[in-house]
Amino acid sequence: MNRKLLCLLPAAAVIFYAVKAGAGAPTPPPAGGTISGKVTYTGTPPKMKPIDMSKEPTCAKQHSTPVMTENVTTGPDSSLQYVVVYISEGDSGGAAPTETVRYDQRGCQYLPHVLPMQAGQVLQIFNDDQTSHNIHPLAKVNPEWNKSQPSGSLPIDTKYDKPEFIPVKCNIHPWMHGYFVVLNTSHYAVTGQDGSFSLKGLPAGKYTVTAWQEQYGTQTQEVTIGASETKTANFTFKALPY
């Protein structure tokens, strides 16, 4: 009797571990397609101007060289920065993610200059400066509000329910300009200094990709990708010197 039980033990162990291994086996990664590319310009863009922050010494002293305006920010090889590229059609969007997005007021600048987020996603606004700011997003589709945020106060938590490109300004410091870009999709990117973007994790299908630049407006392209396919979509904006 004892011998039979002992023989069962290794079998039980094998079965136990097999079941455990089977239950814990990792699921294979989703077949994600990618649309990537670069946003560039042709023509002559306007020269960005240095910002005079002398009216706010606590901010001026944070910048060894003056900060430049950011409405048309270019990079090497005619690249455009701060262009929001996103899927405008073909993607259902889904529920807002639980992660928050963060917006900072530092050195009397908005960081990042352009902040994309999903409709319904929580946005946290921080004042990292020694001075008061008032945060005044000029929404037209969403409600327009205006709140004071003195130095050292708690971050402001808010969210936007409808997609919109919302200019943000501070009335106290009129040179501060930024954007909240509220989108219906989780597939978006903001171009960096080299103008490149990459939209990952896209199921196979037909998509409309839109690129938005705050001064030059929008451009769209239709891209069809298969499963796990990578396609390139480049955007070129016509730049005017003013």
Next chain:
Amino acid sequence: MKTKIAITTMTVGLALLFAAQLPSGSAQESHVGTLTGNAASGKQYYKRYCIGCHGPSGDGQGENAPWIDPKPRDFTAATFKCRSTPTGTLPTDDDLDNAVTRGFVTTNMPSWNPLTPQQRADLVAYIKTFSPRWKTDKPGIPIHIPAETAVTLQSVLHGRELFQKMECWKCHGPAGHGDGPSAATLTDSKDQPIRPYNFSTGSRFKCGETNQDLYRIFMTGVDGTPMPSFADVIQPNDAWDLVHFLRTLQEMHTPELALWKKYASEHASEIKPIGPDAASGGN
């Protein structure tokens, strides 16, 4: 039997026909006090009284708009200066009625008090038809205004500290004359130049004239203008202190100003000036 069926059918048919002709039910309404205003009546009053400035589409593009400063309110944006509700929320019907009744001092918006309360309630109902936001959003919940604290020197002095700390002087200026360092570059939400309130002029604000009104103004903000809401950053008791201090900036006979003048004459050397280099309160 057949005739009975026929008659019943006809009656039902007629009833349905009548039902189809009846007004569709929930035309835009307003509730001001005990009155119910309706937009259909409000429309004819709007065409008589309001259309010249606010325009036939309620967008503030009336024929007189180019010659008016500040510009008439754009009702399609559903952004209103004077509310009892938090910034970014819709005003209550009573807020709109108060605005119409009181008018806006120093602007072309008259006090429509000579109209009957019913006429004004009807106008409020019609104004709400200009923006789709009234169908999708509810008005905000009016902020709670606690009982006013006592007017004491302590309150006035603390209010002065808050004026410094909250940096009100950056727009309104150290003496509240609307000449702060940021005043000259202020623009409203339509990019029109706008000046901050100069406390030394007159006794009325655009959104009222009592201490309660003053409390409400900076706790709900003046939407559509650079004036933000301080509801998240000022406590109610502190807010009353600020109200008491703000009264000392106005050229009126107020107990607040009397207290301040007495203090200022006796303790002149101790008073730190308001502004960027003040030692108290930072910046």
Next chain:
Amino acid sequence: MPRRFPIGAIALRWSLIAAFCVACLLLLVTFNRHAPTAQAAPLPSLHVRAIPAFARKYGLPCSACHTAWPELNNFGQVFRDNGYQLGNERDSPIWQNPSYFPITFRITPNWHRESTNNLAVDSIPGGGPGSTLVAGTVQQNGFDLSGMDLWSAGTLYKNISFVLLPSSDQNASWHFESAFVRFDNIKGSSWFNVKFGKFELDNLISEKRFLFLSNNGGLYQGYHYDVPGTINDFGYGDNQLGVEIAGHSKNSYTRYSVSVLSSNDGNPGFVSGFGTPANRGYDVNLAFSQAFNAGSLGLQRIGAFAYIGERPTYFETSTTPDGSGGTTTLQLVGLGNKPFYRAGVAGDFFLKKLELMPMFMYGHDNPYLGAGISSTSALPPGAKPPAWAGGFMEGHYYVNTQNVFFARVERIDVSQQPFVNAGFPTDYGNVRAYSFGYRWYPIMFSRAGLALHSEYSIVKSNGFLPLSGDGSGLQVFSTANPVWSSSVMLGFDFDF
């Protein structure tokens, strides 16, 4: 043989012209009904008031202050009671662009037809041998001008208002209709305002701001009526010279006024309405009105007034040789004042788009005024104080801000004849008046105003000439018969 018209050529011509007028009116009404909303007497002293200068100053359309200009709605009444101020701290002229000028012009070029019967007319035109005076009808028609208002009104400073209104008849013969300074909201209270100069009496139903313009319709009979034969020149609708203390609640629901006026019926230069020297007397006018909010029906207002005055019965004179053997007697100052009074109640009722304005009035003159004799003499036996009672009911129907129909029925009955009318029929001096009309305002903006005005009025005056002055200079043929006078008017009333 060509078929002859069954009616005479002249009558045919008139039918065609009448048909043309009616067709024009119908066309205008038709076009106006489908048009999108557009973004709005020769009686020398009877002009009507609407002032686009205010609309330009404040950027409001005419309809904001006027039910149908020139009649005021309650918002306009409050504006007027405040001294033409909105109370927004921007009323003082220093706040206006220097190119703003508070000036307005108004005139009504028109076509009209007047017809008055029972007038003494020569049976043979030219009055040659064999001609006698017979009862005739004098009719005249043609294109014409109205009188003109050239007025300036507004503020000299915050809470100091003014009006300056020179007015002319259609031949540009000028007089001062109004000219006053008003101190508003004294001590910060709307209950205390002082007006000084020549101004309209504070009546609930204003004749200066009503909708009638024709010869016979453009006046309220009771506002200018004195029993024929009395030596009283007073008209309740005439602007008077004096000082008025007035007050109103903030929304003008409650209004009062007390005025002290010179007894010269508003004629400057110490002259009476008859052209004779005025007396040294003073009249008093009291007025009060109260409005009630009737919910969706609109505002309802009732009021009462009393005017107590005095007029002279003889003159201080100077009789001197005239240099050719005779003497001339100069009249110097009116003396022997005897009193009279007028009192009445009026209402202004709104039933949504229908406005009804009833008015009842009673007039009573001292018997000396009715006898026309000096107060130093004894009254002749049987001399009674002339008295009359009258009133009207006026109605307006406001289709919308740019279309209004109006009508009025009025009557005056003499309840007591003066001594000078002894032997006349008891209904001598009675009046019946009927008017109706339509105004269309093709534009309703804030810079200027225009109205197409059409009106018909007919007045029956028993045995005396109509107050409109039609037939003036003529004699009534028979004081036992009524005089019928009618006016038809079609004009363009514009106001800049």
